[in-house]
Structures are given as structure tokens and as C-alpha cells.
Amino acid sequence: MEETVPRRGRPGYDQETVLRRAIELFNRQGYDGTSVGDIARELGLSKSAIYHHVPSKEHLLSQALDEALDGLAAAVDRATTAGSDGSAYERLRHVVEESVGVLVAHQPAVTLLLRVRGNSDVELDALRRRRELDTRLAGLVREAVDEGSLRDDVAPDLVSRLLFGMVNSLVEWHRPGGLVDPQQLARSVSAVAFEGLAR
Amino acid sequence: MEETVPRRGRPGYDQETVLRRAIELFNRQGYDGTSVGDIARELGLSKSAIYHHVPSKEHLLSQALDEALDGLAAAVDRATTAGSDGSAYERLRHVVEESVGVLVAHQPAVTLLLRVRGNSDVELDALRRRRELDTRLAGLVREAVDEGSLRDDVAPDLVSRLLFGMVNSLVEWHRPGGLVDPQQLARSVSAVAFEGLAR
Numbered sequence: 438m439e440e441t442v443p444r445r446g447r448p449g450y451d452q453e454t455v456l457r458r459a460i461e462l463f464n465r466q467g468y469d470g471t472s473v474g475d476i477a478r479e480l481g482l483s484k485s486a487i488y489h490h491v492p493s494k495e496h497l498l499s500q501a502l503d504e505a506l507d508g509l510a511a512a513v514d515r516a517t518t519a520g521s522d523g524s525a526y527e528r529l530r531h532v533v534e535e536s537v538g539v540l541v542a543h544q545p546a547v548t549l550l551l552r553v554r555g556n557s558d559v560e561l562d563a564l565r566r567r568r569e570l571d572t573r574l575a576g577l578v579r580e581a582v583d584e585g586s587l588r589d590d591v592a593p594d595l596v597s598r599l600l601f602g603m604v605n606s607l608v609e610w611h612r613p614g615g616l617v618d619p620q621q622l623a624r625s626v627s628a629v630a631f632e633g634l635a636r
Numbered sequence: 637m638e639e640t641v642p643r644r645g646r647p648g649y650d651q652e653t654v655l656r657r658a659i660e661l662f663n664r665q666g667y668d669g670t671s672v673g674d675i676a677r678e679l680g681l682s683k684s685a686i687y688h689h690v691p692s693k694e695h696l697l698s699q700a701l702d703e704a705l706d707g708l709a710a711a712v713d714r715a716t717t718a719g720s721d722g723s724a725y726e727r728l729r730h731v732v733e734e735s736v737g738v739l740v741a742h743q744p745a746v747t748l749l750l751r752v753r754g755n756s757d758v759e760l761d762a763l764r765r766r767r768e769l770d771t772r773l774a775g776l777v778r779e780a781v782d783e784g785s786l787r788d789d790v791a792p793d794l795v796s797r798l799l800f801g802m803v804n805s806l807v808e809w810h811r812p813g814g815l816v817d818p819q820q821l822a823r824s825v826s827a828v829a830f831e832g833l834a835r
Contacts, residue, residue, distance in 0.1 A: 588835050591824045599828050602805025610797050625790045629798050633832025
């Protein structure tokens with residue numbers, strides 16, 4: 438219906454706003470459960486007007502997942518590229534803290550990434566990139582075990598999964614714009630993970 | 637259609653099998669994205685035959701969430717009921733290990749529980765029970781801080797969230813029937829959490 442109505446008074450949105458609202462909707466009702474019509478309605482746009490802003494729903498998903506993955510990849514790159522400064526232990530601790538930073542700064546996009554199950558090419562591609570980062574992080578954990586700075590009575594793969602399982606759990610309970618300073622949060626997470634809870 | 641066909645040759649299923657297959661489907665395609673018809677199809681039953689086994693989809697969800705919550709509640713009860721033996725530290729460590737055990741033994745049901753967002757009375761009820769357990773666990777963490785056995789430079793609420801965030805992350809990567817012995821896994825998780833990763 439609305440498609441035939443003259444476009445007077447239609448609110449203008451930049452791509453960024455459209456993307457933010459789409460990510461919110463994807464997280465709230467699931468990507469598969471969200472239609473382009475839902476995104477249009479959320480923005481008060483007609484379905485034809487929304488296509489003026491975005492080529493497809495999958496394009497929005499792709500942008501959101503890239504946002505999360507690019508931030509994490511940059512942190513992993515800095516920690517694992519040949520010639521990186523510091524011991525493996527220092528680099529691992531640093532990448533944990535940087536990951537917390539990315540997670541807090543891009544929480545909705547990271548939340549979406551962590552829920553991806555591989556139902557489309559875009560999702561499979563994101564899972565592939567995520568696995569690649571996990572593999573590089575597991576390699577860094579092994580390096581830290583080998584240099585003697587991490588406990589060696591727990592398998593490095595398990596260490597890596599528990600460590601980033603703890604980091605990633607933040608998306609379940611951290612409230613964006615909360616009272617905790619992100620740098621303080623990052624330091625607390627790495628203190629708990631590396632030094633342990635026991636006094 | 638099928639409803640009018642005589643019921644000859646219809647496979648018989650016990651409630652337990654129906655529940656297992658329903659939980660698998662809920663986890664694979666989401667509770668909201670699963671119809672009673674889907675569950676019937678998965679079992680090779682007609683839609684009328686499935687109602688012979690289960691009163692409603694919500695009833696299956698309720699049973700699944702109770703399964704997960706009852707196991708966790710029993711562990712928390714043992715650790716927090718007045719007169720429990722041992723220091724708060726020992727009881728907390730024990731409840732962490734028992735939680736890993738429940739998670740591994742009831743992984744599909746716990747996975748479902750952790751994804752619940754509160755879209756129905758059954759889900760809201762499960763979220764309420766989960767919050768209650770979280771509150772009691774956070775209380776036990778505070779008790780352990782007060783007795784001087786846990787680090788006090790990180791807020792007890794944050795400690796509690798990171799600790800159980802790590803435990804709960806198991807549902808994301810643990811493969812049921814894998815090579816890791818559940819008791820060994822529980823000990824590794826609590827060693828990493830309480831003693832830390834650093835050597």
C-alpha cells in the first residue's frame with residue numbers, strides 16, 4: 438500500500454542508523470525471524486523506502502558480522518603477527534583485554550556474531566572467520582604454555598575455550614552504558630582469568 | 637490429511653523420546669521457529685498422533701527447562717542450605733564442579749535454558765528460577781570473599797558472572813559423548829577458575 442504514497446514527510450536515515458536498528462531487531466527476534474518489512478516498520482519507513490537504504494537483509498547481517506570480526510581480528514593480529522613484542526603470556530593477556538574492549542564497544546554486533554549458527558553463506562563465512570581467530574588464539578595459548586608461563590595440567594585447547602568462553606559470556610549480562618568502566622572491566626576479567634579467583 | 641488415516645503401523649514413542657527429539661529441534665531451529673507439526677514430522681507421527689503423546693509444545697518446553705533447573709537447583713541447595721559442611725570456598729568450588737556435571741549430563745536441556753529470552757509465561761518462570769539461583773550463587777561468592785578466601789579487588793557480582801559465564805560457555809563447544817571425562821572436565825574448569833591460568 439504505502440509504496441504508492443508520495444514520499445513526502447518520509448524520515449531520512451543514514452546507513453549507520455538503519456544498521457544499528459537492524460542489529461537490535463536481529464538480536465531481539467532472531468535474524469531468521471526478522472523481515473525487511475520489520476526493519477522498515479521499526480524505522481517508520483515503507484518497504485520500498487527501506488530498499489532505498491539497503492540492498493538486502495543479508496547485506497545488513499554481513500556488515501554487522503564484519504564489524505564484530507574486524508575488531509576482534511585486529512586485536513588478534515596485533516598479538517600473533519610475527520615480530521610482536523612481548524612474551525606469549527603478555528600478548529595473550531593483552532588480547533584478552535582488547536577483546537573485552539571490542540565486545541563492550543560493539544556489543545550488539547558481537548552478540549549477533551556469537552549467535553550465528555551457519556544458516557546462510559554470510560553466516561558460514563562469519564563462522565569460518567571466527568574459527569580462524571579461535572585457531573590463532575589457541576596457538577597463542579600453546580605458545581604461552583610452551584614458554585612456561587601458563588599451567589600445563591589443562592589441555593591448551595580447553596584453556597583457550599574456557600578463557601574466551603568467559604570473555605564472550607559478557608554479552609549475556611553486560612549492560613551497554615553501564616557503570617563499569619570498560620578498561621577496568623577488561624583488567625578485572627584478565628586478573629580473574631590469569632590469576633584466578635582464590636586469594 | 638493424515639489425521640483421518642487409520643492408525644495402523646504408527647510408531648510408538650515414550651514421552652522421554654518425544655521430549656529428547658523436541659529439545660533437539662528447539663535447539664536447532666529455535667523454540668518459536670518449531671511447531672508441533674515439526675516435532676510430529678521428526679518422529680514420523682501425524683499431528684493428531686503427537687497430541688496423543690504431549691498436551692502442547694509449551695508443556696515440552698516446561699519439562700525441558702525444569703530438567704535443567706532441577707539439576708542446577710539441587711547443586712545450589714546442597715551448597716547454600718544452612719548447615720552445609722565446609723567453608724564457603726569449598727562449597728563454591730564444589731557447586732562449580734557439580735554445575736559442570738549437570739551441564740554435561742543435561743546439555744541439550746541446559747542449552748535451551750540458556751537461550752530462553754522470556755517470550756511466554758513458561759520462559760518467564762524459568763528466567764525467574766534462574767535469577768533466584770544466580771542470586772544464591774552470588775551470595776555464596778560474597779560469603780567466600782568475606783571469609784577471606786576469594787580475591788576482593790573484583791566486585792563479587794562480577795566474579796559470580798565471570799565464573800558461571802565460563803561454566804555456561806561449555807554448552808557452546810562441549811560435544812556430548814566426547815573424549816573428555818566429565819569429572820576431569822569439572823576439575824579442570826574449577827582449577828582454571830580458582831587457581832588461574834598463570835603458572
